[in-house]
Amino acid sequence: MSSSRSGPRFFSSLELDSWRDEAHQAGKRLLNKRKALEKVADKLRPQLAPAASVLAENLQWTLDRLVAARGHASALYQQLGAIGGLRLPAGWLPTAPDAERQLHQACEATEISRVLLREHPAMWALFEAGFGPADLELLERLRSGWQAWRGALHCGPAEFAFWAGESGWHEAWQRDGSSWLAALKTDGLLPVQRWGAALAHADVLAEAGLTEFRTQLLRGVIDPDEAEEAYRRGVATTALAERLRAGEVEYFDAQLHDTHIDQFETVAARLRAALPEHLPSVLVRRRPFNPHERRGRVADFTAELRRKRGGRSFRELFQSYPDIVLALTPCVLVSPASAGHFLAPDAARFDLVVFDEASQIRVAEAIGAMGRGTSVVVVGDSKQMPPTTVMQASHGEEEDAPDSGPVPEDLDSILSEAVESGLPQRWLSWHYRSRDESLIAFSNRYYYDNKLSSLPSPGADPDAGVRWRRVDGQFDRGESRTNAVEAREVVAEIVRRLREPATRADSIGVVTFNVQQRDLILDLLEDSTDPLVRERMSEDETEPIFVKNLENVQGDERDVILFSLAFSTNPETGKLPLNFGPLSQTGGERRLNVAITRARRQVVLFSSFDPGDIDLARTTAIGTRHLRAYCELAASGVDRLGDLSSTRRQRRDRIREEVAAAIRTRGHEVITGHGLSDFTVDIAVRVPGAPRWQVAVILDGPQWSARPTVADRDSAPAYLRGIMGWPELVRFWLPAWVRDRAAILDRVDAAVERAVGAQARAAAEARTAAEAQLAAAARAALEAAAAEEQPEPSTPVADPFSGEQVRAIVSERRGPTPTQSPAEVAVEPMSFQPYEPTLVGDTTDLDVVRSSARVQAAVRAVLREVIATEGPVEQHRLARLTLKCFDLHKTNADRRASVLALVDPGTLRVHPIGTFAWPSTLDPEAWRGFRRARNSSDRDFDEIAPEEIVNAVCHALASARRAEQDLLRATLERLGYRRLTEKIESRLRYGLEFGQERGRIARDPDGRYRLGPTT
Incomplete structure (x- = not known):
């Protein structure tokens, strides 16, 4: 039974104790026990709440609980009375049905009184004085008006706390209320509505977890005009920090990473150097026989090799001892024709047959070698020369072109057959030969769809790249079919290069369109009395000077290629005959591609006609049209190379632009994306006015990330120094840039300084070498003069090497x-x-x-x-x-x-x-x-x-x-x-x-x- 089942004042009744005692006495009776309990229960039932009941068998327990509850209620009342300031309603009893609600109201009123007394004593005094109905009505209007005002402003607890601050609502209202009222009278509700809308929109930020951003925006810490930028900056900063953590590069050590790259390159180089020695030793260990055996097949084979008479042919030896031969030399180098001649079809099976320069191997020649292998790899360049056979020239549209004699006819190659058969292909795209990127740029655009990756060069080398040499020669269309003036110019250029210290070490090759011009230049070189020319023509040279015509130069390369075009305009008509031999035939452009890609450092084009003399309206031959484009490139210089890379789409790299701009602030000249292929120097740097770029800066950007192998990403940039001659290389890592930009810029400054110093030293060495050469020439001239004009015996002979005389000869060399x-x-x-x-x-x-x-x-x-x-x-x-x-x-x-x-x-x-x-x-x-x-x-x-x-x-x-x-x-x-x-x-x-x-x-x-x- 609870207070909800009995009247609240029942607990104070003194009869409750006597009823409890009677119930206990009735419970002890042996006879009429239930009747006695029912009698006590009848006394209790009038005190029960409507619809409540009490059972005789529970009467004792119920009365005990009631007496105990009365004691607890009394104790609670005394405790509440001892709380200072707590005012309970008159007649409040703990046992009343709404006692708990009234107690909460009293506690809340007490807390409000405490706050008012501390923070608003005047308002507390007002409350103490008591309120009349009019006061209560006023307070209710104030309360509802304030709530409406906060609703219009979309002001939540956070905004209210920020507005009220530590002074509280009353003082905050005194501070701002009058200005708000004045603004309302002046501007109406529109500013209020705008501010409310702003708060409503700002709530979205809080819901998204951007509470701090919302607070700074509302408090004016962030300018509203810069809010979007601030948001994006915050997101970027957070995303960057998250990516650095996720990528485990938050504490990236650039120097350590560079060391790892250097170690990788060192180990890879050692591995490549060790393989030529390691592989033979492995093959020797794997031989299944003892070469010193005195009996058996090995001994017989050895005896056959030692025979000086009557020995077997190679074909017979290979057929009889294929296992021994292949164990000794598992790699057999042989031409396709020789494979059929020296290797019997049933002699042995090779695991792999590789065709190199497959564009020049006819299908019929290749079949025999293919039949001797289990698998085949065909390697070649379909844009270079195919197999040929001699045919008579057909000029077609070139009715003004004289007969040029037999010209090659292109045949199908095993490479073209493999491509047309749809065999799996692997594209080898790296180009390492050219020491100047412009040498391959033309071919990359016209023949390889810009798919070749070439290394950018720092530029401004007068002895590198593609050069044009206009000659006032005349092609003899009679019996000689040569251009003598042009031939002499080529020979003079060779002599000049051999005498010039800067170019003396370069190997030289000469390419001509026809055999007759080749023979003329070769005769002039062989007849030369210049000791330097004779020395470089010697077969003892590692790379002697060669002179070859267009048809047989494939496979050769030299530092410098001098290309003699020989042909000239007709002196009678002023027109240039457009028959350039094989170049004018179908597929002739492949021959041009071969000729212009033989050089490592420079191509010099000798021509007795201008590029515009090739009238494109008179020819459809691709080779002829490409020749004009190449001549224009050579004649126009490096400025035209920009056109070659126009088809390469550049992605905007904001980080690269940011780094480049920062380097510019250090006073350096900068260009981004320097290069003519998909591999570029991200940022090229030099001191203002320097003729060539001095520092290559390589970033770990999208281009770097897209490279498929570690070698492509981290080894290829090192070739910029070793192959292309960049003075300095700086690797850039984004985590290091994020952490310490100044350190990266300092590295670039130091690299520029080192490059400038190295170039100054090189210039000084060049001057010293030139002076030494000049002095040597002076001594040689004096010695020759002394030998020709021997004085009379009685005449004292002056020292031909005295300082004064050497200086005089030096002056004579100058003028x-x-x-x-x-x-x-x-x-x-x-x-x-x-x-x-x-x-x-x-x-x-x-x-x-x-x-x-x-x-x-x-x-x-x-x-x-x-x-x-x-x-x-x-x-x-x-x-x-x-x-x-x-x-x-x-x-x-x-x-x-x-x-x-x-x-x-x-x-x-x-x-x-x-x-x-x-x-x-x-x-x-x-x-x-x-x-x-x-x-x-x-x-x-x-x-x-x-x-x-x-x-x-x-x-x-x-x-x-x-x-x-x-x-x-x-x-x-x-x-x-x-x-x-x-x-x-x-x-x-x-x-x-x-x-x-x-x-x-x-x-x-x-x-x-x-x-x-x-x-």
Whole structure:
């Protein structure tokens, strides 16, 4: 029985105790027990709640519980009365049905009173004074109005707590209420509604777990205009941290990773080096016989090999002892035709038959070798020359082309048959031969659909890449079918390269279109008395000079290929016959591909016609059309190479762009995606103005990740230094960049500094080598002169190697003295050696140059040194180089004038295009030399004296007359420049006029130039 079954005041009744005692006495009776209990129960039932009941058998237990509950209720009442501030309703009893609810209300009221008393004493006093009905109505209006206001603002507990702060609602309302009311009167509800909508949208952020972002946005920490960017930045930062953790590169050690790569490359190199020695030893151990046996088949085989007479043929030996032969030499190298001749069909079965250069193997030749193997691998390039047979030329559309005699007819190869049969293919895409990427770029685009991966080169090497040499030759369409002028130019180029220190070590090959031109060049080389030529033609050379025609050059390679086109326009019609022999036939483009891919370092194209002379309207032959495109590429220089990579789609790499921009802030010149194939240098770096790129930066970006093997990803970049000649290589790892960008940029700075230093040392070594060569030539000239003019015995013989005489000969090599006959001086180009400034003072010296005799003496010494090194030298260049020796790199007119005032006027020679200072050892009227710039940055073209230009023109005219444009380009090439700009052409034309005035150059009525009478 609970308070819900009995009246609340029943518990205070004194009868409850007597009823309990009567019930216990009745329970002890032996007779009429139930009747006695029912009598007590009848007294209790009037106190029960409606629908409640009590059973006689439970009466004692019920009354005991009631008495106990009364005691507990009394104790609870006393405890609640002892709580200060707790005000229970009048007449409250713990046993009342709603006692618990009333108690909670009292406790809540007490807590509110406590807060009000502490935080709002004035409001508490108001409550203490009591409320009337009007006060309660006002409070209810305030409560409902505030709730409506919060609802309009979408203000949740977090926003309310932020707004109220520590001061509480009352003070916060006093602070903001009046301004809110004023804003409502001025602007209406729209700002409130907007703020509410903003909060509603912001709630989405909280629901997505972005509580901190929502708080910063609402509090104004994040500018609303930058909210999207801030969100994306936060997501990116979080995603980056998660990816670093997931990839276990959160604590990535770039230096350790680079060490692992170096170790991998070292071990791989050792493995490759060990295999040639390891594999033979393995084969020897696997031999199933003892080679020293004295009886049996092995002994018989050994005896057969030792026979000097009557021995068996190789075919018979192989057929009788196939197991022994294959155990001794399991790899047999043989041509397809020899396989059928030397190996009987039933002699042995090979596990593997490999055809190399399969594009040149006919199907009939290959069948026999294929039948002797269990499996076959066919290796070849379908874009190179197929098997051929000789046929008579058919010119078809070339009605103006003369008969060129027999030409090869293409046949089917085992490679084309395998491709057409749908055999499984494996594409080998890496190209390692070319030391300059432009050598393979043309073929990669026109023949290999840009699928070849080639290594980018740092560029600006005058002795690398594809070069055009225009020759004023004429092809003899009569009996000789040669171009003599072009042949002599090729031989002269070979001689020049063998004498030039920078190119002397390069191996050389010559390719011609026809056999007759090949034979002519070969005869000229074999008849040469030049010891360098004869030495390099010797078969004892590792790579002697070869001269081959288009049909038999496949498989050969050299550092430099000189390609003689030989053909020229018809002097009567002015048209170029478009019959280029096999090149004009179907598939002729494959022969062109072979010819232009034989070089490792450079291709020089000798041509007696211009690219535009190949009239595409008159031919449909692919080979002829490709020849014109290749000639245009060679003639236009490296600027045209951009077109070759236009089909390669570049993906935007934001990280690469970010790194490149950061490197630029360090003052370096930068280009991204440097290269002409799918393998590119991510970022190429150099100091501003440097002629070639100095540092290759390789990133671990999408291109790196897409490479399928460890060797492709981590070994190939190392070839940039070993094969392509990049001075420095920096590997970039994204985790290291994320952690410490400054360290990566410092590495790039250090690499650039090392590259600059290495190039300076190389330039100094080159100058030393050139001076040594010059001195050796001087000694040789003195020795020869002494041998020819022996003095009388009584005449004392001067030491031919005295310092004064050597210096005199050196001066003669630079240019003859006035007493020499110009015709006796050999005009051979020399490399231009730029002066390297060395600090001799600082800018404070220059401040007193007009008054200090000491500084003037120092400046004059530098001026003499510069003139002696570079003379003739243009006066402004002279001033700049001199000022650099005093640590002044940015000059102005006043500074230059202060230095030039100290130049000896007798050394200056004035022209309309500039003033030039000449060394005392050179006579401008008699000097016949000129210098070839190794890089166009060595000196600007407008810093070349007109006398030097005239000398280069005369050198170009030494072999034949030339048309004006041809002469201009030939002169430009001899001086080491590629692009014929309008400014350069103007100076060259002045040189032509100056040379004609001096009688060095003459112009014939047909407009062609030749050497003049005073050359």
